Amino acid sequence: MPGDDGISTAAQMSNGISGFAAVFAEHTPDILVILGDRFDALPAALAAMPFSIPIAHISGGDVTEAVIDDAIRHCITKLSHIHFATNNDSANRILQLGEEPERVIVSGQPGLDALQDFTPKSRDQVATHLNLDPDLPITICTYHPESLTPERTKGDTQSFLKAAEQIDTQIVFTAPNTDPGSGAIREAILAKCEEFAKYVFWESLGQELYWHTLSIADCMVGNSSSGLNEAASFQLPVVNIGERQKGRPSSANVISCPSTIDNIVDAWRKALSSDFRKSLVDVINPYSKLNAVDCIIDTLASVQLGRSLLVKRFIDLSTLSDQDSR
Numbered sequence: 001m002p003g004d005d006g007i008s009t010a011a012q013m014s015n016g017i018s019g020f021a022a023v024f025a026e027h028t029p030d031i032l033v034i035l036g037d038r039f040d041a042l043p044a045a046l047a048a049m050p051f052s053i054p055i056a057h058i059s060g061g062d063v064t065e066a067v068i069d070d071a072i073r074h075c076i077t078k079l080s081h082i083h084f085a086t087n088n089d090s091a092n093r094i095l096q097l098g099e100e101p102e103r104v105i106v107s108g109q110p111g112l113d114a115l116q117d118f119t120p121k122s123r124d125q126v127a128t129h130l131n132l133d134p135d136l137p138i139t140i141c142t143y144h145p146e147s148l149t150p151e152r153t154k155g156d157t158q159s160f161l162k163a164a165e166q167i168d169t170q171i172v173f174t175a176p177n178t179d180p181g182s183g184a185i186r187e188a189i190l191a192k193c194e195e196f197a198k199y200v201f202w203e204s205l206g207q208e209l210y211w212h213t214l215s216i217a218d219c220m221v222g223n224s225s226s227g228l229n230e231a232a233s234f235q236l237p238v239v240n241i242g243e244r245q246k247g248r249p250s251s252a253n254v255i256s257c258p259s260t261i262d263n264i265v266d267a268w269r270k271a272l273s274s275d276f277r278k279s280l281v282d283v284i285n286p287y288s289k290l291n292a293v294d295c296i297i298d299t300l301a302s303v304q305l306g307r308s309l310l311v312k313r314f315i316d317l318s319t320l321s322d323q324d325s326r
Contacts, residue, residue: 004183009039016043024051030305031056034080037064037073039179045079054309056082056300058110061090061097063247064225066146067179070247081309084110084296086229086287089249098314107296108289114207115233116290120215127216129209130172131200137169137272140217142224143189145181146244153181156259157188160222160241163264169272170198172213174205219271221264228254232285237271239264249286252279 020043032048034041035058045055057080064070077083077097084107085091091106120126127134143160145153164171173189176182193199205213211230214220219237220227223245227238232251240250242259250256257267270276289295303309 004178004180006180009178009180013039013043016040017047020044020047021050024048024053029053031082031300031303033058033300034076035059037062037069037076038177039068039072042072042075045076049079052310054082054305055080056084056296058084058107058296059086059090061085061093063093064244065246066148066243067144068147081312082299082303084292084299086289086292087249095315096317098316100313100315103312105295105299106289107299108292109229109287110292110296112230112233112285112288113291113293115211115230115288118211121212123216126209126212130202130213132170132172132198134216136198137218138172138216139167139169139268139272140172140174140213140220141222142174142176142220142226143185143222143241144176144224144244145179145185146223146242147179147181150181152259154184154188156242157185159259159261160264161188161192163261163268164192164199164221165196166261166265167268167272169218169268171200172205172217173199173201174210175201175203218277219268221268221271229287230285232283233288235277235280235283237276237280239267239271241267251283251286253283 024047028051032053033056034044048055057076060073060077060083062073074097077094081103083094083099083104085094085104086109088106091104094104095101124134132138143157173193176185190201193201214231214234214236217236220231221239223241225245227240228245228248228250231238232253236253238254240254240256241264255267255271257263
């Protein structure tokens with residue numbers, strides 16, 4: 001649906017529930033697997049309830065304090081019957097929500113498994129494809145609204161873009177998501193790309209080109225979860241702006257800063273410095289766990305369907321023994 005305001009988002013969620021229900025009535029799955037915390041994921045979970053479809057949820061227990069995704073994620077956790085957490089901290093939060101320990105598996109981030117077989121292309125090849133100069137610094141930027149405070153979106157975006165003008169770097173901008181307020185961000189970025197030849201805009205790089213870009217970029221700037229989930233696997237410096245990702249675990253490659261011009265400029269310059277990049281040689285990605293995909297598939301293949309899976313107990317933390325806690 002057109003529009004990026006609250007009523008458009010709510011209407012899309014409403015349509016999602018009825019649309020998923022129609023599909024489930026025709027093709028009822030044994031298990032519904034849901035990834036993440038976007039507003040288009042919650043309707044799938046809600047629609048599954050009347051059909052008694054068990055739900056396996058990937059990436060529950062994370063925290064992103066400044067966006068509606070946080071509440072959506074926890075809602076999906078309570079609607080779900082199997083939980084694949086990306087890290088121990090997230091698994092602990094799922095337990096705090098009253099879920100049974102035997103239903104919570106720390107699988108790691110499945111999207112990172114494919115990086116084990118990823119072979120990056122040369123900087124010259126990737127830069128040429130992006131219409132950039134391989135001999136000059138390259139920054140990849142993705143900036144989303146902080147959906148709980150949409151009134152700040154325009155001002156924060158301008159601070160981000162004014163800071164960019166003070167940095168000697170080429171920039172690959174990727175499009176913001178469809179949260180309320182994203183239209184203003186898109187318009188501002190497109191205007192900057194018209195003004196500066198060293199800025200390029202891509203609606204979506206796609207997974208393969210995105211990873212190639214991360215492999216040759218000098219830093220990442222914005223507030224995307226990719227800066228915390230994927231960038232560490234490339235030892236890539238990240239400037240994480242504002243509070244959108246507040247609460248997520250991060251590695252030493254991430255420099256978090258407020259949404260003010262001076263703070264963004266200082267963090268960006270630090271991220272582009274050779275000393276900071278050299279310090280990341282041994283950085284460890286907290287979301288990377290070998291064979292996350294196999295862990296998820298094996299669990300789904302072996303789970304016992306039926307009433308015992310659908311009927312959940314609420315576990316009060318005071319009843320958990322030491323060996324049950326993480």
